[in-house]
Each structure stands twice: as C-alpha cells, then as structure tokens.
Amino acid sequence: MKSSFRPTLVNGPFQDPALYVALRWQGDALLFDLGRIDRLSPGNCLRLSYVCVSHTHMDHFMGFDQLLRLTLPRDRELTFCGPPGLIDNIRGKLAGYTWNLTASYTLELTVIERHAHHLTRARFRASTGFAFEPLPDVAAAPDTLIETPAFRIATTTLDHRIPCLAFRVSERRHLNVRTDVLAARELRPGAWLAALKDAVRAGNATTVISLPNGESATAGVLAHDLIEDQRGQHIAYVVDTRFDLDNGRRIVALARDVDLLYAEARFLDVDRDEADKRHHLTARQSGFLARVAGARRLEVFHFSPRYQGMAQAFHSEAQAEFRGETRLEETDAWIAELAREARAGGDGRERRVAEAGG
Ligand SMILES: [Zn+2]
Ligand SMILES: [Zn+2]
Structure with a gap:
C-alpha cells in the first residue's frame, strides 16, 4: 500500500507559504499555512478539511478570505488550528463582512488554539451569521493537535518573537493482511483479523487469537506470516523561527x-545576523536542523524576495549542510551541543514526542 500523503507547495519559494497535502485514500486534504492561495484550484480548496496556521503574520494567513469565499455556499466543515489568538483573528475576519443572507447555509468552521496544556476551541456557523460559539477546552498532551483514524498532527511552539507553531503530520502505520497466505491456509476474513491488528498495534504478541477454523494462535505467530507492517509517511513543516538552542531542540x-x-x-547564511534579528532561519541553518533531526529529505522555501533569481543558491546551501558537506556544528558551542544531543536521541521527553508520531 502506497502512502496516502501527496504534498505540494502551492506557491513558488519566493511567494507566500502554503503546503497542500492531499490524502489519497480519504479524498480530502490538509493545508499548512494560508498565505495567498490563488494558485490552488477551487476543486482542491474544496477538498480541505484541516487548515493549520503557524502564526497570523499576513503572508501566512491572508488566504483565509479566499478560502471562505469558495467554501461559503458549500456543505462543508472546516477546522482551523493554530497558536493562541487564532480564534480572535478568525472572529475579526468574519466580523469584517455582512452575513444577513446565509441563514440557509451549512458551512461550519471550528477553530482550535494550541495552548501549553490544553486546546481552546470555538465554532462559527454560516447559518447564525458566524456568531462566536465557545466550545469547552480539551486537555491535550503538549505536542498533540489533531488525531484521526488516518493521521495525526503533532505540533511544537517556536519563538518568532511571537509563538509560531511547527507541525508534523504522520500517517498511521499500515498493517496489510496478506490475502495469498489467508487463501493458502483456507482462513476466512472476519472480526479475528481486526483483533489481530489491534494486538499488533498494541505490541501484544502473546494475545491469543481464535481463528475461524476453530484453532487458535498467538498474535505474534500469526502476524509473522499474515501481516505486512509498513511505517506510515511523516512530514514536518517548520517556518519563521530563530536559530537558537530552544527552537533547535524543539524542531x-x-x-x-x-x-x-x-x-x-x-535568508542566505551570509546574512545570518539579519536572520537572527528578524527571528528567521537561513538556508544553511535549515540544512543543519534537517541533518541532525535525521530527516530523509529537505525542501527549503519562503525565501526573502530580496534574493529574487537566486533560488539555486538557497537549495545548494541548504543541501550542502544537510548532507554534511559543510558542518555548522563546529562553529558554536551551543550548535555542537545540539548536534551531540540529537545524535544521542535528545532527552527522554523529546524522544517520546518524536516517537508519538509513529
Ligand atoms: Zn512571521
Ligand atoms: Zn513568514
């Protein structure tokens, strides 16, 4: 079974950030950041079910109006997730228009803010003129944002002089039943397969499973022959943050x-001081973080327009550091420390955060 995620950046690397992730099997899609989205086709906009906003600087959020305009007459439920303040930001956007003709519309917006120990939520329905409806807070582990049967979205809060969320979307692991083995053993599919998969997911190899032919066997023995275990795909999205030890550890x-x-x-690394002042990363710093995180692939974007025409310089600088051809970690004590920690697997909490994505 192939991965369900099909990620694409909506805009060029000098334009507003917006990462569209189509979910092949579910038919819907996720969006990370909501800068200008004119290039996203109306059909693709209408597939969105979750929109994760890192922070509400204009270049990350001004696509809200266009998305609302397209989805307004549709029977849709859209969930927006982001840092504290997102509910007020969306409330303010909605308050900028007149809604006297939407009583029969069914569009519903849910907004979720990630606070330190809980999620704050609100709903806005077209049928009520998008009146603000607070929902009860939900307790949630610090990295958790969205859990669905198909995927999980984890988050961490970075310092961009304001809180800025980074995201990791993880596909659930695939447990595929080998139908050839089932047929060869003359075993009929049934509820016992769900019980077997549950035991495998929970790591309970000794659970005894009753088979349709009256026999029984442990989950471990059955899974060995019957189950193909595939790790799901994992994608992370990191924007607008300062290169320092705290942010580095979290990323x-x-x-x-x-x-x-x-x-x-x-920025390019020659302008590192300016990147630092503006709480942004350079291409080389992103390459370093990707390398010490053990990412398999890195794609850099959100280049400052001042470097127009120099996209290749960003890719080269980031990839050279990512592949270890240049090594930023030797330049500064805290950078060397972060690289050492990453090699050692970080502290226990961070290790668990990373593994929770699996
Ligand atoms: Zn920003
Ligand atoms: Zn930005």
Missing part, C-alpha cells in the same frame, strides 16, 4: 526521522 524533536521536512530559509 529536532518534532522532525526526527521524518520522510520530508519543509523548512523556511528566509
């Missing part, structure tokens, strides 16, 4: 062993 924990890391590179 490395979030993005550990991902298949693909999308990371901002606002």
Whole structure:
C-alpha cells in the first residue's frame, strides 16, 4: 500500500507559504499555512478539511478570505488550528463582512488554539451569521493537535518573537493482511483479523487469537506470516523561527526521522545576523536542523524576495549542510551541543514526542 500523503507547495519559494497535502485514500486534504492561495484550484480548496496556521503574520494567513469565499455556499466543515489568538483573528475576519443572507447555509468552521496544556476551541456557523460559539477546552498532551483514524498532527511552539507553531503530520502505520497466505491456509476474513491488528498495534504478541477454523494462535505467530507492517509517511513543516538552542531542540524533536521536512530559509547564511534579528532561519541553518533531526529529505522555501533569481543558491546551501558537506556544528558551542544531543536521541521527553508520531 502506497502512502496516502501527496504534498505540494502551492506557491513558488519566493511567494507566500502554503503546503497542500492531499490524502489519497480519504479524498480530502490538509493545508499548512494560508498565505495567498490563488494558485490552488477551487476543486482542491474544496477538498480541505484541516487548515493549520503557524502564526497570523499576513503572508501566512491572508488566504483565509479566499478560502471562505469558495467554501461559503458549500456543505462543508472546516477546522482551523493554530497558536493562541487564532480564534480572535478568525472572529475579526468574519466580523469584517455582512452575513444577513446565509441563514440557509451549512458551512461550519471550528477553530482550535494550541495552548501549553490544553486546546481552546470555538465554532462559527454560516447559518447564525458566524456568531462566536465557545466550545469547552480539551486537555491535550503538549505536542498533540489533531488525531484521526488516518493521521495525526503533532505540533511544537517556536519563538518568532511571537509563538509560531511547527507541525508534523504522520500517517498511521499500515498493517496489510496478506490475502495469498489467508487463501493458502483456507482462513476466512472476519472480526479475528481486526483483533489481530489491534494486538499488533498494541505490541501484544502473546494475545491469543481464535481463528475461524476453530484453532487458535498467538498474535505474534500469526502476524509473522499474515501481516505486512509498513511505517506510515511523516512530514514536518517548520517556518519563521530563530536559530537558537530552544527552537533547535524543539524542531529536532518534532522532525526526527521524518520522510520530508519543509523548512523556511528566509535568508542566505551570509546574512545570518539579519536572520537572527528578524527571528528567521537561513538556508544553511535549515540544512543543519534537517541533518541532525535525521530527516530523509529537505525542501527549503519562503525565501526573502530580496534574493529574487537566486533560488539555486538557497537549495545548494541548504543541501550542502544537510548532507554534511559543510558542518555548522563546529562553529558554536551551543550548535555542537545540539548536534551531540540529537545524535544521542535528545532527552527522554523529546524522544517520546518524536516517537508519538509513529
Ligand atoms: Zn512571521
Ligand atoms: Zn513568514
């Protein structure tokens, strides 16, 4: 079974950030950041079910109006997730229009804010003129944002002089039943297969499973022949953050062993001081973080327009550091420390955060 995720950046690397992740099997899609989305086809906009907003600087959020305009007459439920303040931001956007003709519309917006120990939620329905409806808070582990049967979205809060969320979307692991083995053993599919998969997921190899032919066997023995266990795909999305030890630790924990890391590179490393002042990463710093996180692939984007025409310089600088051809870790004590910690697997909490994505 192939991965369900099909990620694409909506815009070019000098334009607004927006990462579209189509979910092949579910038919819907996720969006990470909501800058200008004119290039996203209306059909693809209408497939969105979750929109994760890192922070509400204009280049990450101004696509809200266009998305709302397209989805307004549709029977849709859209969930927006982001940092504290997102509910007020969306409330303010909605308050900017007149809604006297939407009583028969069924569009519903749910907004979820990630706070330190809980999620704050609100709903806005077109049928009520998008009146603000607070929902009860939900307790949630610090990295958790969205859990569905098909995927999980984890998050961490970075310092961009304001809280800025980074995200990791993880596909659930696939447990595929080998139908050839079933047929060869003359075993009929049934509820016992679900029980077997549950035991495998829970790591309970000694659970005894009753088979349809009256026999029984342990989950471990059955799974060995019957189940193909495939790790799901993992994608991380990191934008607008300062290169320092705290942010570095959080990014490395979030993005550990991902298949693909999308990371901002606002500046080239020659302008490192300016990147630092503006709380942004350079291409080389993104390459370093991807390398120590053990990402399999890195794609940099969100380049400052001042470097127009120099996209190749960003890719080369980021990839050279990512592949270890240049090594930033030797330049500064804290960078060397972060690289050492990452090699050792970080502290226990961060290791768990990374593994929770699996
Ligand atoms: Zn920003
Ligand atoms: Zn930005």
